Amino acid sequence: MGRGKIEIKRIENSTNRQVTYSKRRAGIVKKAKELTVLCDAQVSLLMVSSTDKLHEYVSPTTTHKTVYDKYQQESGSDLWQPHYEKMQGTLKKLKETNNKLRKEIRQRNGEDLDELSFQQLCGLEQNMEKSVECVRNRKFHVITTSSDTFKKKIKNHEETQSSLLREFEERDADFRFPSLDYEGDYQSNIGFANGNPQIFAFRVQPKLQSNLQDEEPYGSYGLSLA
Amino acid sequence: MGRGKIEIKRIENSTNRQVTYSKRRAGIVKKAKELTVLCDAQVSLLMVSSTDKLHEYVSPTTTHKTVYDKYQQESGSDLWQPHYEKMQGTLKKLKETNNKLRKEIRQRNGEDLDELSFQQLCGLEQNMEKSVECVRNRKFHVITTSSDTFKKKIKNHEETQSSLLREFEERDADFRFPSLDYEGDYQSNIGFANGNPQIFAFRVQPKLQSNLQDEEPYGSYGLSLA
DNA sequence: TCGTCTATTTATAACGG
DNA sequence: TCCGTTATAAATAGACG
Numbered sequence A, B: 001m002g003r004g005k006i007e008i009k010r011i012e013n014s015t016n017r018q019v020t021y022s023k024r025r026a027g028i029v030k031k032a033k034e035l036t037v038l039c040d041a042q043v044s045l046l047m048v049s050s051t052d053k054l055h056e057y058v059s060p061t062t063t064h065k066t067v068y069d070k071y072q073q074e075s076g077s078d079l080w081q082p083h084y085e086k087m088q089g090t091l092k093k094l095k096e097t098n099n100k101l102r103k104e105i106r107q108r109n110g111e112d113l114d115e116l117s118f119q120q121l122c123g124l125e126q127n128m129e130k131s132v133e134c135v136r137n138r139k140f141h142v143i144t145t146s147s148d149t150f151k152k153k154i155k156n157h158e159e160t161q162s163s164l165l166r167e168f169e170e171r172d173a174d175f176r177f178p179s180l181d182y183e184g185d186y187q188s189n190i191g192f193a194n195g196n197p198q199i200f201a202f203r204v205q206p207k208l209q210s211n212l213q214d215e216e217p218y219g220s221y222g223l224s225l226a
Numbered sequence C: 001t002c003g004t005c006t007a008t009t010t011a012t013a014a015c016g017g
Numbered sequence D: 001t002c003c004g005t006t007a008t009a010a011a012t013a014g015a016c017g
Helices: A014-039 A064-075 A080-108 A118-171 A177-193 A197-210 A221-225 B014-039 B064-075 B080-108 B118-171 B177-193 B197-210 B221-225
Strands: A042-048 A054-058 B042-048 B054-058
Touching: A014 A042, A014 A054, A014 B014, A014 B042, A042 A064, A042 B064, A054 A064, A054 B064, A064 B042, A064 B054, A064 B064, A080 A118, A080 B080, A118 B118, B014 B042, B014 B054, B042 B064, B054 B064, B080 B118
Parallel strands: none
Antiparallel strands: A042 A054, A042 B042, B042 B054
């Protein structure tokens, strides 16, 4: 190879080692290229130097991955494949579950009932009637609670305004018109707050329904309302 | 390299190509070994011949996988990672969809209604009432169709048996007992077939319900019936 | 299809700028 | 540290058995 036979043994001088590494690396890469062209072979060559730098050569007809995959295939040491297959299995199961759930929803929505037997239809009907009752109860609970909250809010306003009124009256007894204006508002609010809850509910509902478009539609209910 | 300068160009004679491949492969492997020892390097060398055979060399201090992992890390061209992440993303989405669907089912089952607004509850109730009507209609359709089918079957039996009876009577007028036996069955069947459909339905239903355990329970209806 | 032998080419260690 | 040069070892194409 050069001036005098060299012995194949670790080069202790690290500078020389690096120089030799560079030269010989080039040599191997050249050989690999020649092998690729001459013999129509596919070579994947990866080299890590003692300074932990990586150098490579791949035949232009392929990639490291392709060659490495072939190696894994041959050696049977593919650790990725089982993991991948497991994931795909999970994916498939989830999709199936999803489809079943969608179907159940469609059936609970009165569609896709063809394949249900008479008994199943009976069960479904019974269950839905029970469920709609739950919804109705919950609805009642919500509207009751929300009118209570409204009442409290109004009562709060009432108190704030009456104290404001008092303040105005105390501070400036000469001003009558502003006082009267406030008194007007005060009265109408009182009337509203003390109204029959039943009637109050009717008054609130249309206002809420007018906002329905702006609310995010929940699931398919939004569609089914249209 | 040998007797006369060789040109680096594909060897067309496939036998020679293989011979050259073997010789040069040995040469590269030798070089790789020398690099490993001399320069304290780690080499992963994979070669695929034109006849699709794989040969390899790895430095004894490492493995192909280790070196390949380093290559992936350095080059950032990990082809598995994006795929893996994509799969995990799909998995996550499917799980979320699943949960949403389950929640919708629970809500259509009258549970988990706490976070629904009054408007949403109204929509849900309305939708469920519409849906239960669909189920009811379907149920009616099924029971009607199935009693029609039953009627036809029975009518068939009736005809078969009456023709049998006729045959018996015509063939052997002396045999009275068998005739009477058949007549008995015949009568009871007729009675059954001509029964009020309403009553017929009642007769069938208990029989079908007793088979309910054997039927595959559909989704959660099986549970909700219990 | 092999291994072995050589005439040559190639690779490269050591050195010098 | 990075060229180029050079003497020499190694690699190897082609031949032969």
